[in-house]
Amino acid sequence: MKIHLTVTLVGPFALDDEGNIIDARNFELKPQIVSDKLAKLDVGELPKELEDLLKDHKKDQFIVQNLNLNRVLSSKGVNAVIDYDDPVIDVFHKGFIDNVQNLGLFKSRKDYIRFLRQTIILLTRERVRQAAEKRDGLIVHAIETIDDLDKTINLFSNRLREFYGMHFPELVDAIENHNTFAKVVSETGNKSNISKKLLVDEFSLPEKKAETLLASRNTSMGSPLLDQDILIIQDQATVIVELFKRRQALEKWMEEAMTAIAPNMCGVVNALLGARLISLAGSLRNLALCPSSKIQILGAEKALYRTIKTGAPPPKHGVIFQDSRLNQAKWWQRGKIARAISGRLSIAARMDFFEAEDKSETLAKEVTEKIAEVLAKYPDPPERPIRRDHRKPKPYLRKGTQNRPKSSSSSNKKR
The missing domain is CATH 1.10.287.4070 (Helix Hairpins)
Known part of the structure; x- marks a missing residue:
């Protein structure tokens, strides 16, 4: 059976395909307690109420809208699928105040709004504190x-x-x-x-x-x-x-911090370059969400905009050009080497963000082998294609005759 699951400030709710409440577990409705439970859920710790609900529906598949909730449930072995545009959950949230009043959790609408305001303020403070604790911001x-x-x-x-x-x-x-x-x-x-x-x-x-x-x-x-x-x-x-x-x-200090925060990235490139990539992306999370093609040209935004605006050749690499293996390579090899490095950087950033095991040695070996393959396969520069201009030559006009108006005599002759 498919169950639409949403976790609110009141507690977790399980819905059927028609939006009816199948199961609900309410939190202790005190702003501090609720904010603590939801803050712990952000870092992967399930509240007791949500654990009890999941135990009663072990064989069911859960559809969720929240990416972090889907990641936490999947890590706990729960069969969860994400659907950002789930209409059942959208409709439920639109009429959520009415649902809360029907359940009799608050005496009046004002009481619920007061509880909502206090809880959100506390939760926001806790999330800001958690964000400040992440060391990639220090980087x-x-x-x-x-x-x-x-x-x-x-x-x-x-x-x-x-x-x-x-x-x-x-x-x-x-x-x-x-x-x-x-x-x-x-x-x-x-x-x-x-x-x-x-x-x-x-x-x-x-x-x-x-x-x-x-x-x-x-x-x-x-x-x-x-x-x-x-x-x-x-x-x-x-x-x-x-x-x-x-x-x-x-x-x-930054080299030591990078080794602790992003060991896999330090296996692909040096710590200073890895830190610069995190800085350009804004955070390790943003870098982990970037495809390898974007990582390849991070820092070359001006050249990319010039390409879009004027049709100039696109940049082959951005700040990763600081890597000695790239800037010391021949010009015809740099694009392929940049793709090899950015591809492994994309994998390494995701592994570091999701705190996977340290495979820096494996990634470093893969990059080295790929670069050696490129150097061996393309030792000589490619032949440049001969560009032929197929446009018709413009007719020769004497200087001063381009904008001269036609005489009346010539127009009379045509008549």
């Missing part, structure tokens, strides 16, 4: 913080180079890495304090480059600065060094 904020730190570091570093370039411009040209440059300026300050041991041993500069740099101090185009000016520049460099340390600490 989204962490990756956005890293992006903000990168912008700040680049801005401050460029300003430091201009600042210190007035004193020793040769050092600005010699050291390209912002972190190394900031450390040198922070530790030495004046160019006379820079030593070969510091450059070679601590900052791993080539010995010849360090010698050339030290020799250029005497012939430098920079001007000497006062001690108080040097201190200001050193403080600026120290701030940049601290920002780099904060970024590294945040990135390390």
